[in-house]
Amino acid sequence: MVNQLAKGWARTGLALVLLGAAAGGCAREDWKPEVLADTSRSAEHVSLTRGREAYKTYCVGCHGVDGDGNGPAARFLDPPPRDLRTGIIKYAAVEAGQLPHDSDLVRAIRNGLHGTAMSAWQFLPDRTVSATIAYIKTFAGDAYADDEPHVEIVASLDPWSDGDKTEAIAEGKSIYHVLARCNNCHPSYVTRQQLYDLSKKHSGVGISSFRDNMYDAVSTDTEWGYKVLPPDFLTSTLRTGTDPNSLYRVIVSGVGGTAMPTWLGALSEEQLWAMVHYVDSLISLKGTPEATRTHEQLTNQPEFRVPVEDTDGDTEASEGDRQ
Ligand code: HEC
Ligand code: HEC
Structure with a gap:
């Protein structure tokens, strides 16, 4: 696990050191306080707590405590880390301006974005990935709560499929x-x-x-x-x-x-x-x-x-x- 984590950070070297500083420092104040305070340990409480821990461990150094893309490593990165507060991401299988489906977020996290500091987080268990996704959505306020269901763009059958292209x-x-x-x-x-x-x-x-x-x-x-x-x-x-x-x-x-x-x-x-x-x-x-x-x-x-x-x-x- 430690090895894999190190691999995940390999491309960013410096970021690992900076991450410690960020994670140890300030906590985000406005994070769903009512869910955090929930003593019945609802499923949402457990998932968001897990997601927050994972985010603080793996993501905060680049994406920042508030998800604004301004973690301590951000100033060394081009392209910069995504500001997660609008909810809009670049590579979602949706039409322009729509919020991503969970499958888009899973793909971004699992595969990373080639040629950028966003590495492929393949070693994280599925439940950690979905908890992290639930947590990063809270950065976008109520955007996801109000989101209408919309079409996911999936590849159709290739009409040119046989042999010679x-x-x-x-x-x-x-x-x-x-x-x-x-x-x-x-x-x-x-x-x-x-x-x-x-x-x-x-x-x-x-x-x-x-x-x-x-x-x-x-x-x-x-x-x-x-x-x-x-x-x-x-x-x-x-x-x-x-x-x-x-x-x-x-x-x-x-x-x-x-x-x-x-x-x-x-x-x-x-x-x-x-x-x-x-x-x-x-x-x-x-x-x-x-x-x-x-x-x-x-x-x-x-x-x-x-x-x-x-x-x-x-x-x-x-x-x-x-x-
Ligand atoms: C070393 C820095 C770094 C770390 C750590 C990091 N990211 Fe990123 N992330 C980036 C960068 C840079 C981009 C934007 C790349 C681009 O614009 O092409 C990005 C983009 C994203 C996106 C948007 C994808 C899209 O299609 O626009 C999401 C979602 C995301 N990261 C989530 C995470 C999560 C969750 C973690 C922790 C598991 C994480 N990132 C860890 C640097 C990082
Ligand atoms: C108005 C400008 C514009 C037009 C027109 C345009 N693109 Fe793009 N394209 C971009 C930008 C900007 C990016 C993303 C660059 C980034 O953020 O890394 C991009 C990215 C891409 C990518 C890379 C995706 C990836 O995974 O990195 C492909 C493939 C692509 N465009 C194909 C096309 C094709 C094919 C057309 C015509 C049907 C087209 N583009 C028309 C601006 C444009």
């Missing part, structure tokens, strides 16, 4: 760059000429004006007051894993509290899965010479000129949205 990837590439404009925030992965051709084929209008630095991600605001950089799929570590179902979940649900929107209902299941396969095809190039080649091809591409047939008295090309 070439067609799905081609479709996904076009949706990514033209229809859904994922590249408004994430990088583009095609040349300007290819983007022009894709959009011309897709909508009859060739995109011919492009955003600055279109091969870099655009830093965007979050509701927690700091900025995040959307991932570049050829190089970044994805927070929630890269198996197709995880990609489906995060693409369709969006990322809570950030600019990454929900795509539920905006695209058909076939289109959503096509995009999963396209993003997956980029991720699988990560760290390979092919990724370097793609990057070089994009940076050294020839200068783009709007094809002649679209320039003569034809304003279509210049109407293309900025990419």
Whole structure:
């Protein structure tokens, strides 16, 4: 247990030392006092007490006594620990703005968030995890008590499931760059000429004006007051894993509290899965010479000129949205 705990903290070294200081110090005053004082030892009292102890042992060093994400280790961390007081988390299988289901919180705690200080707490017994979840919900005041039941987004059956994914990837590439404009925030992965051709084929209008630095991600605001950089799929570590179902979940649900929107209902299941396969095809190039080649091809591409047939008295090309 001690070993596993040490492993859980390994990525944060310093945080372990700081945790002692925080846990020994002030206690949270306003924590469901009526449940704490309950001498009949109700199920809720037992669970919340267990949850509070676990939180003080494992989580407080980063997430803070009040769950405000301001534990003593927080100032060393980028991205910073989640402020748990609004109840909104980033990676929940819900539509934008909705509170997570318990299953989302379990997944965040059990799997951690790759590439951040939030490690995978796999050794904690199930009842400790559910007690900790009951406890962290108290940081959000009555938000959970008033919460309406809402839909949990689950991966549908992949309509492209058999073998060769070439067609799905081609479709996904076009949706990514033209229809859904994922590249408004994430990088583009095609040349300007290819983007022009894709959009011309897709909508009859060739995109011919492009955003600055279109091969870099655009830093965007979050509701927690700091900025995040959307991932570049050829190089970044994805927070929630890269198996197709995880990609489906995060693409369709969006990322809570950030600019990454929900795509539920905006695209058909076939289109959503096509995009999963396209993003997956980029991720699988990560760290390979092919990724370097793609990057070089994009940076050294020839200068783009709007094809002649679209320039003569034809304003279509210049109407293309900025990419
Ligand atoms: C070493 C620091 C650290 C510790 C310890 C830690 N966390 Fe976190 N936690 C983070 C960071 C950093 C993030 C935000 C990562 C991001 O924004 O991508 C986070 C995010 C979360 C989230 C939000 C997930 C989401 O999808 O937005 C929850 C819930 C959470 N932590 C719960 C816990 C619980 C419960 C514990 C104790 C068992 C714990 N954390 C321990 C650093 C920590
Ligand atoms: C308005 C900006 C914006 C748009 C448009 C956008 N994203 Fe994102 N995306 C983000 C942000 C911001 C993040 C989260 C960065 C963070 O907090 O780590 C993100 C994260 C992701 C992730 C990573 C999830 C993880 O587990 O780390 C995937 C995959 C993703 N986006 C795919 C897409 C796809 C596919 C589209 C188009 C259908 C899209 N995004 C459109 C801003 C955007």
